[in-house]
Structure formats: structure tokens, C-alpha cells
Amino acid sequence: MKKRLLYIMLTFSLVFSGCYGYKDMNKVNFVASGLIDEDESGNVILYSEVFSGDRGNTAQGATSKRIVLEGRGATINQAFYTMQRSSTYPMAYDVMKALIFTERLAKHGLTDHLDTILRNQKPTIKIFAFILEGDPVEFLSTRLQDEQFTGIFLEDMMVMQKDQQEILPIRLNEFYNERIQSGRISLLPTVALCQEPEEKRITTTGAAILKEDKMVGKLDTKELAVYQSMINNIKESNLTIENPEDSGHLISLLILKNKAKQDIEYDGEKVILKMQIDLLTSIMGIEGSTKIMDKEKEIVEAASKEVEKRGKELFYKFQEQNIDLFHIGTDLSRKYPNVHVPNILENAEIELDVRVKIESSQNITDFQR
Numbered sequence: 594m595k596k597r598l599l600y601i602m603l604t605f606s607l608v609f610s611g612c613y614g615y616k617d618m619n620k621v622n623f624v625a626s627g628l629i630d631e632d633e634s635g636n637v638i639l640y641s642e643v644f645s646g647d648r649g650n651t652a653q654g655a656t657s658k659r660i661v662l663e664g665r666g667a668t669i670n671q672a673f674y675t676m677q678r679s680s681t682y683p684m685a686y687d688v689m690k691a692l693i694f695t696e697r698l699a700k701h702g703l704t705d706h707l708d709t710i711l712r713n714q715k716p717t718i719k720i721f722a723f724i725l726e727g728d729p730v731e732f733l734s735t736r737l738q739d740e741q742f743t744g745i746f747l748e749d750m751m752v753m754q755k756d757q758q759e760i761l762p763i764r765l766n767e768f769y770n771e772r773i774q775s776g777r778i779s780l781l782p783t784v785a786l787c788q789e790p791e792e793k794r795i796t797t798t799g800a801a802i803l804k805e806d807k808m809v810g811k812l813d814t815k816e817l818a819v820y821q822s823m824i825n826n827i828k829e830s831n832l833t834i835e836n837p838e839d840s841g842h843l844i845s846l847l848i849l850k851n852k853a854k855q856d857i858e859y860d861g862e863k864v865i866l867k868m869q870i871d872l873l874t875s876i877m878g879i880e881g882s883t884k885i886m887d888k889e890k891e892i893v894e895a896a897s898k899e900v901e902k903r904g905k906e907l908f909y910k911f912q913e914q915n916i917d918l919f920h921i922g923t924d925l926s927r928k929y930p931n932v933h934v935p936n937i938l939e940n941a942e943i944e945l946d947v948r949v950k951i952e953s954s955q956n957i958t959d960f961q962r
Contacts, residue, residue: 621645622660622684624716626744629669629706630695630729637706639664639672640733641684642743659741661733669709689716690744692765693723693784699801699808707806711769718766721751724801724808726785735786735793746795747784758818758830758848761800772806777920779803783811802916810916819903820918823868825853831877834899837891839881846874846896849952857924864934864941866908866921870900875952889951897947908943919943 622643630638641662662684664676677684692710694703711718725732733743740746751762761782771779780800787796799817802810812820818830830851836842850873858865874896911918915938922937934940 620682622662622680622682624684624686624689624744625659625742626691626693626747627686627689627716628693628695628725628729628733629698631698631701632665635701637666637669637672638729639666639669639676640729641676642733643680643684644742645682669706686716689720690742690748691721691723692716693725693729693747694781695725695729696727696783696801696808699724699781699803702805702807703803704806707769707772710765718769719764721748722763722765722768722781723747724781724783726783726798732786732795735795737795738792743795750795750797751782756829758821759799759814760797761817761821772803774923777923778917780812802911802918804916810911810914816907819900819907822848822851822870822872822900823853823855823904823907823919825851832872832874832896832899834892834895836879836881837895838888842879842881844879844892844895845877846892846949846951847877849873849875855919855924857921857928859925859929859932859934862940864921864925864937866919866941866943867946868904868943869946870904870948872896872900872947872949873952874949893949893951896949900947900949901945904945904947905943912938912941 622641622645624641624643626642628640628642630640632638641664643660643662645658645660662676662680664672664674664679666672666675694706698706710716735743737743737746740749751760754760755762761780763781768779768781771777780802783798783801784795785798786793788794797814799811799813800820801808802812822830830848832846832848833843834846836844850871852871853868855866855868858867876892908919917923917938921941925932925934925937
């Protein structure tokens with residue numbers, strides 16, 4: 594951990610135009626993560642998680658300490674300078690790992706805050722962005738056993754777990770690109786604290802849905818997994834279906850490959866979103882009794898129907914909430930630029946063609962209790 598922090602600081606001093614020398618690094622607070630909230634009056638509350646080093650004064654040659662600073666003001670800039678007054682040294686945002694917005698702030702709107710962040714050359718816009726569910730003070734006060742700094746923990750989670758179906762890694766520049774496209778819905782991953790047997794941990798809880806920079810809905814982890822399979826955005830996931838031969842028991846499938854494509858059609862009355870999803874799977878586990886060789890067709894059919902069911906449920910749920918989760922309006926205007934369709938979502942339907950294939954790579958072809 595100490596070596597890692599020292600490496601980050603040394604890299605910082607070498608890369609950024611030689612601004613900081615070795616001695617100067619003792620007089621800078623490096624920001625690992627930033628968190629933005631607001632109070633009841635609409636004033637900005639800015640938190641910075643910083644690591645401050647005191648290198649060369651110990652037998653190990655380096656020590657670091659974690660500090661959480663707070664500033665308040667009418668704007669982010671004002672809150673920053675208020676916070677700076679309580680910091681011993683200047684704060685460097687160049688190595689920042691995560692930017693977190695509270696759910697309360699996201700529901701009121703992020704436009705003004707995003708503009709300020711985008712205009713500021715520091716931090717880099719390639720940091721990961723999140724929406725926090727819960728109390729920010731409790732969140733930043735939580736000490737993790739396996740990682741001292743929340744920002745580094747969140748970055749590691751997004752990088753190392755990026756292929757998981759229930760995790761949505763979004764960097765700030767990706768979010769900026771998505772939000773500026775006309776009519777498009779943007780997503781940000783949500784995080785919260787959860788109570789584990791020995792400690793509180795940080796966990797992902799799904800994704801926030803933002804429309805015009807304002808949080809209008811939420812995908813839980815199961816819905817996020819379905820959504821990512823529909824937009825061709827997962828590399829590793831699982832699918833659980835009922836055992837067709839033994840009612841009340843389940844079969845678990847590992848999704849090895851996921852390929853999805855979509856098209857939009859308008860017949861003069863209805864807007865039809867057509868999606869084809871191809872899944873290559875293998876059997877992970879079987880509850881109850883079944884003969885795989887004899888029942889493979891039934892398993893494939895059950896899996897296809899389950900994916901189709903989940904996809905349609907997700908589509909129509911957000912259609913009822915008037916949330917264009919699948920960007921139908923934008924895709925329709927691209928394909929039919931000269932056609933005006935009123936109430937696009939109200940007149941939209943979805944057709945799902947799900948094709949499941951089971952890879953028979955295992956020697957076990959049946960299972961008996």
C-alpha cells in the first residue's frame with residue numbers, strides 16, 4: 594500500500610511538467626476521491642478524501658495518512674476555497690480516482706456542477722463517476738480493511754470487475770459524451786454501504802438513470818444485468834432457469850459470450866424496437882434430476898423464454914415511466930430523419946429474438962439426486 598501511494602506521487606511529480614519536487618511532495622495533499630452533496634438550502638457541500646505523505650522520516654522511508662476535508666459554499670468553486678482554508682497544504686486533484694455525487698444532488702440536477710468540473714482542467718475527466726445512496730459522512734467515515742482509500746478501492750473495483758453483469762464502470766468522459774447527445778438517457782453506477790459480518794463494506798447497487806442531468810429512475814442489480822445483456826455490454830454473467838424435468842429446482846447457466854444487435858422500424862402507426870440476442874452458455878449447476886443430453890432442447894427453450902421475459906419486463910416498466918432507456922427516439926430520428934412521430938414511447942413495442950446455445954464442454958451429461 595505504501596509503495597503504491599509513493600509510486601503515484603512520484604509519477605505525479607515526474608509527469609506533470611516537473612511542478613513538484615521530492616521535497617515539495619511533502620507539502621501537497623493528493624486527492625483520492627471527491628464527493629459532492631447539497632444541503633436543504635441548495636448550498637454545495639464538497640468533501641475531499643486526501644492522502645498526505647511524510648516521506649523519509651521513518652525507518653520504512655515513507656508514511657501516509659488519510660484525511661477527509663469538507664467545504665461549503667453557493668458553488669463548487671466557493672466550497673473548494675472554503676475547504677482549502679482548513680487544509681495545511683494545497684490540494685492536488687491530478688491523481689484523483691473517483692468523483693461521487695449524492696442521490697439527493699442527482700435528483701435536483703447536476704448540470705451546473707458538471708459545467709464547473711468540465712471547465713476545470715483538474716481533475717482528469719477519465720476518473721470514474723458514481724451516485725451515492727446513503728449518508729455521505731458515514732460513507733467517507735467507513736474504514737475498509739483491504740484498502741485505506743475509498744477512491745482507490747472504487748477504481749480497483751471498476752477496473753478489475755468491469756466484465757461483471759451487475760457492475761457498470763463509467764468514466765466521467767464517457768458520461769459527458771453520452772449526456773450531450775440529443776434525447777439520450779445516461780447512466781451512472783450507484784454505490785452504498787452494506788453491513789458484512791465483520792465490517793461495513795462498499796457495494797454497487799445498480800445504476801442511476803439520468804435525463805438532462807437529473808436522476809429520474811434506477812436500475813437495480815438484476816435489471817442492470819438484463820440491460821447490459823440487451824445492449825451487448827457484458828462478458829461474464831449467469832442465468833438461472835427452472836429445471837424443466839424437475840419442477841421446483843433450478844439450473845444455472847454461465848454466459849460465455851453475449852452478442853446483441855438492434856434495429857428500429859416504423860410502420861406508420863407503431864415504432865418497433867427489434868433486438869436479437871445470441872448467448873453462448875455452459876451449464877454451471879443443476880438442482881434436482883435431469884438428463885442433459887435428453888433435455889438440452891427444453892433447457893435452451895426455457896433459457897430463451899426467460900431472457901425474453903426479463904427483457905420485455907424491463908422495456909415496458911420504463912416505457913410506463915416515460916423513460917427512453919433504449920434510446921428509441923434518437924435511433925428513430927437517425928433512421929427516419931424526415932418523419933415526425935408523436936408520443937414515440939407510447940407507440941413503441943419491442944420484439945426480442947433470443948438464441949441460446951449450450952456448449953457441451955463437460956463430461957457430466959446427467960445428474961441424479
